[in-house]
Amino acid sequence: MHPYRGRTAALGTKHGKERAIAPPLARRLGLSVTVAAFDTDMLGTFTGEVERPGTPRETVLLKARRGAETARVPIGIASEGSFGPHPSLPWLPCGQELLAFVDLESGLRVVESRISLRTTHGQTTARDLDAAGAFLRRIGFPRQAVIVRPNLGDGPLLKGVAEPAAVAAAIRDAAAASGDGTARIEVDMRAHLNPVRMGEIRRLAARLAKRLATPCPACGRPGFGGDGPVPGLPCGWCGTPTAAPLGERWTCPSCGHGEVRTRPDRPSVADPGQCGECNP
Ligand SMILES: [Zn+2]
Numbered sequence: 001m002h003p004y005r006g007r008t009a010a011l012g013t014k015h016g017k018e019r020a021i022a023p024p025l026a027r028r029l030g031l032s033v034t035v036a037a038f039d040t041d042m043l044g045t046f047t048g049e050v051e052r053p054g055t056p057r058e059t060v061l062l063k064a065r066r067g068a069e070t071a072r073v074p075i076g077i078a079s080e081g082s083f084g085p086h087p088s089l090p091w092l093p094c095g096q097e098l099l100a101f102v103d104l105e106s107g108l109r110v111v112e113s114r115i116s117l118r119t120t121h122g123q124t125t126a127r128d129l130d131a132a133g134a135f136l137r138r139i140g141f142p143r144q145a146v147i148v149r150p151n152l153g154d155g156p157l158l159k160g161v162a163e164p165a166a167v168a169a170a171i172r173d174a175a176a177a178s179g180d181g182t183a184r185i186e187v188d189m190r191a192h193l194n195p196v197r198m199g200e201i202r203r204l205a206a207r208l209a210k211r212l213a214t215p216c217p218a219c220g221r222p223g224f225g226g227d228g229p230v231p232g233l234p235c236g237w238c239g240t241p242t243a244a245p246l247g248e249r250w251t252c253p254s255c256g257h258g259e260v261r262t263r264p265d266r267p268s269v270a271d272p273g274q275c276g277e278c279n280p
Pocket residue numbers: 216217218219220221252253254255256257
């Protein structure tokens with residue numbers, strides 16, 4: 001029987017993330033999720049009104065812990081999104097979603113993350129609805145909501161705008177209040193208004209559930225799983241290790257046991273084009 005069967009985890013969210021996170025945990029582990037009523041905005045908001053403490057990973061772990069403490073249960077879960085340039089390909093915009101699980105009794109801490117190029121974050125400035133039309137179509141408005149505010153100076157900041165009539169009025173008002181006569185229109189990244197993020201969170205929750213269902217081969221505690229690719233696939237001509245992935249590193253967050261796991265469907269040698277010796 002899984003150690004989390006019949007237990008309850010607290011999830012700190014105001015944004016309906018339980019819809020994405022609860023089902024895989026219930027199905028796979030028998031762990032149920034309760035929403036912890038605390039203001040996650042205290043830990044930073046996407047619109048920059050509150051500065052975020054530390055790295056996204058520190059923030060998501062802190063949020064999971066706060067959720068558990070607020071709901072007075074030992075298990076906490078939290079998700080966190082950050083948006084900006086891709087870590088290794090800085091010209092590509094991307095989104096990173098993190099999902100943290102903390103067990104305050106056993107000390108288990110797991111953070112699953114995903115980088116997605118599908119995220120639709122972005123912004124534009126416009127004087128009126130017509131000028132914002134191309135941007136709104138690209139991000140999938142009105143299925144995707146926006147934030148509207150004056151481009152320069154203080155003024156009305158409207159979040160969660162998802163109606164064509166409301167967006168026209170919001171752009172007009174913000175443009176009128178702005179020092180340069182334009183409104184700034186941004187994608188609203190809050191999960192319940194952002195279908196792309198909700199899909200990413202659902203995939204992460206499935207991965208977290210799978211990981212928690214996997215015991216460590218060394219210590220038997222839950223949470224053994226993949227932490228990313230390990231480079232070193234040998235070149236097909238000369239055998240030199242290349243940057244191509246050899247496999248995935250699996251680690252235990254409790255005892256630190258690690259293994260490199262390879263997949264039989266992956267190539268066993270790298271293309272010489274990726275080799276620093278054969279193709280400098
Ligand atoms: Zn272990």
